[in-house]
Amino acid sequence: MTAYFAYISGENVELAKAEVEVLLNQYPDDKESIWQGRLAKITMPVNPTGFLLERAALVQMAGTILYESDSVDKITQEISDDEWVVNITKQDEFSVKTLCVDVDNDLGMRLQIEKVLGAHIKKVTGARVNLRYPSVQILVLILSNRILVCKSSTSRLRALLRNREPGKKTFFHPSMMNSTLARVMCNLAGVRVGDVVLDPFCGGGGILCEAAHIGASVVGIDLSWKLLVGAIRNLNEIGVKYSIIQGDAQHLPIKSVNRIVTDPPYGRASSTRGSRAIKLVESLLENVDSILESKGECLCLCGDSEMKLSHSVKNAGFTVVRQLRMKVHSGLIREIVTVQI
Numbered sequence: 001m002t003a004y005f006a007y008i009s010g011e012n013v014e015l016a017k018a019e020v021e022v023l024l025n026q027y028p029d030d031k032e033s034i035w036q037g038r039l040a041k042i043t044m045p046v047n048p049t050g051f052l053l054e055r056a057a058l059v060q061m062a063g064t065i066l067y068e069s070d071s072v073d074k075i076t077q078e079i080s081d082d083e084w085v086v087n088i089t090k091q092d093e094f095s096v097k098t099l100c101v102d103v104d105n106d107l108g109m110r111l112q113i114e115k116v117l118g119a120h121i122k123k124v125t126g127a128r129v130n131l132r133y134p135s136v137q138i139l140v141l142i143l144s145n146r147i148l149v150c151k152s153s154t155s156r157l158r159a160l161l162r163n164r165e166p167g168k169k170t171f172f173h174p175s176m177m178n179s180t181l182a183r184v185m186c187n188l189a190g191v192r193v194g195d196v197v198l199d200p201f202c203g204g205g206g207i208l209c210e211a212a213h214i215g216a217s218v219v220g221i222d223l224s225w226k227l228l229v230g231a232i233r234n235l236n237e238i239g240v241k242y243s244i245i246q247g248d249a250q251h252l253p254i255k256s257v258n259r260i261v262t263d264p265p266y267g268r269a270s271s272t273r274g275s276r277a278i279k280l281v282e283s284l285l286e287n288v289d290s291i292l293e294s295k296g297e298c299l300c301l302c303g304d305s306e307m308k309l310s311h312s313v314k315n316a317g318f319t320v321v322r323q324l325r326m327k328v329h330s331g332l333i334r335e336i337v338t339v340q341i
């Protein structure tokens with residue numbers, strides 16, 4: 001079995017690890033992932049890294065591990081010339097970069113590896129060095145106990161997500177979910193291409209837009225017509241299938257969906273129109289079993305940590321699979337939970 005790697009962002013390591021693990025669960029194959037700091041070494045029969053880079057909001061880089069050693073001195077001697085020729089053609093332009101994963105940054109060592117390995121690959125393959133726009137990126141990961149030489153790709157999704165933040169959408173409202181967290185939540189709920197995804201508190205459609213970008217059909221419900229019109233404008237921009245319904249999440253006019261991804265109202269930006277936010281969640285939980293056609297970890301909720309979402313989930317008779325926290329500012333810690341249906 002080939003070994004692959006994924007290097008996650010440091011914003012929220014636990015959330016990023018959960019995102020990778022859930023995405024890997026979409027593969028039925030035997031697999032093993034071992035974490036060392038922000039690095040996952042993944043061993044499995046098929047290459048999951050294209051999928052991880054396309055789907056995960058919190059994966060920065062991923063690729064194939066070409067060679068693993070306990071010593072930096074052996075890199076150029078022990079990787080065969082054939083290995084380089086298979087991976088880098090004469091027409092390619094390549095870069096060699098290094099990253100210290102769980103050790104102090106040793107700039108001298110990094111520069112030495114980049115220089116020696118770069119010269120070696122150039123000699124063996126005849127390819128040119130291009131540090132800015134390489135067609136092949138070689139990444140040497142320096143860990144406390146070993147060195148991994150990898151063929152790596154950098155996430156393009158993360159830049160796309162930054163361009164889709166609420167402030168950059170056609171319609172904006174402060175209650176809207178930011179695109180990175182919306183994407184992570186969709187992934188945690190296991191959203192797949194062709195699924196029907198419901199956000200019963202959809203507001204201006206932050207979550208709906210990310211589910212739609214993944215390839216789901218989306219259904220949004222909200223009390224506020226003004227926000228629903230905003231969601232329609234945002235979804236029209238993507239050009240996807242959607243249903244938008246003005247209604248109360250406590251009386252869902254929906255029979256069957258595959259996933260529910262939502263953040264009920266909390267904080268100052270969104271109104272509950274007099275209801276207690278946690279009551280709205282409890283009322284939703286009373287109905288999810290009959291609405292959710294798919295079973296498994298297919299409900300993801302996000303709220304203020306003071307709402308104690310996991311408490312309500314357990315009281316409703318469901319199992320909390322993951323409970324993750326995210327500090328927004330000193331007054332707001334978000335809690336993200338996934339629920340087994």
Ligand SMILES: C[S@@+](CC[C@H](N)C(=O)[O-])C[C@H]1O[C@@H](n2cnc3c(N)ncnc32)[C@H](O)[C@@H]1O
Pocket residue numbers: 175176177182199200201202203204205206207208221222223224227247248249250262263264265266270271272273275280
């Ligand atoms: C935090 S915002 C949702 C943000 C949205 N999920 C997103 O992805 O951008 C909460 C929303 O719940 C709506 N809301 C409040 N009470 C509701 C109810 N009983 N039924 C449906 N929507 C409700 C508010 O109008 C507000 O748009």
